[in-house]
Amino acid sequence: MKFAEINLLSELAKPEFKDLRAAMNERKFVATEMIADPLSIAGDGMTKPDESAAGSVFIVKEGRLRVFLAAEGKEFTLSTLEAGDIYTSHTGTFVQALTPGVLLTTSIPVFHTYMRDIPQVSKVMVRILGNMLKSTFGIIDDLVFGDASTRLAAFLLSVAKEESGRSIARLGMTGEQLAQHVGSTRQTVSTILNDMVRSGILLRVKRGVFEVIDVSRLEELTK
Template identity: 45%
Template structure:
């Protein structure tokens, strides 16, 4: 899920925000490492410079994906979520107190943070609704559809390519199912010509509307 249409990094390049930019420190995270976890006690704000970062909740060996942060997205480490680098990632980070002091007079940064948290809340309700009222196939199609519409790359032939960077087991956790069930459902979608899997973590959707019709996806 891409949380912001604009790139917050471009905003921070403006001369009037040089002081705010100066307190943000570069941190590198290797693929699979955690930027933050529940109980870490840190109170930081960070902006993604490069890479893809997953935000999720974890409970009793189940994972509930809340979104994927990419270049220019902003987030906070004290939200009680797991934040994990899906790829090697670089973030600009500072503590919340310093960030708050420097961002006074910059309403665009404040609005960006509110939009991110609002989207997290919306996604949380979507997860609850899906687990309560939809079957596994519908939840899987909804996951693929959401990634395609918010983060996919449209190709000349009308198909959409998405890079999820998750194993089948991880995808199964996201949709509240088992690896075996999700693997079978993905194979069914491939046989039906609704998706293609050119390589691990990458999906090609020839006709997004046709895929969504199978899963009963309702666009918000």
């Protein structure tokens, strides 16, 4: 599930955002790299030592990241960040790379300055925060009241996109990562996916890619 439906890369390409774009640095990352770790001393691997207390705001330029909480040996995925998504290193959550990619980063004080001085930045951020809050309540509801099949169905619906008239869900992660994302085991997730295929809800196109054959039945599983 995505926190926001606003693509900030598109916003940064606009003339009114050119100064903010110029203030952001590019940072490459590799798959499995920990981008933010609240258990580390600084909690943030993106800033220089003398800037670590300030924290960082980052926008995903390329790649995919997983935002999750961890406690008592369990991990609870909150969101998957993709190109155009924004997040910050000082939220108390872990952020780990699912794929290689590139971030646009700046310090929180610098970002606050542009929010204050450029009205368009504030307007965009208010919309994003509203979407994040709405999405977070949905995630909490799923974790508290939903079982693994409910969360998996919701995830499939969230990633499915129309391709040549077909609804295609590209998982973009390993079986283990998918299991972590829905708070279950790899075996359980594999069993649920196989059941969905056998019942005609999904069609397995290739490894990690499914066509949603019966959207209404998949939607019913989320309730």
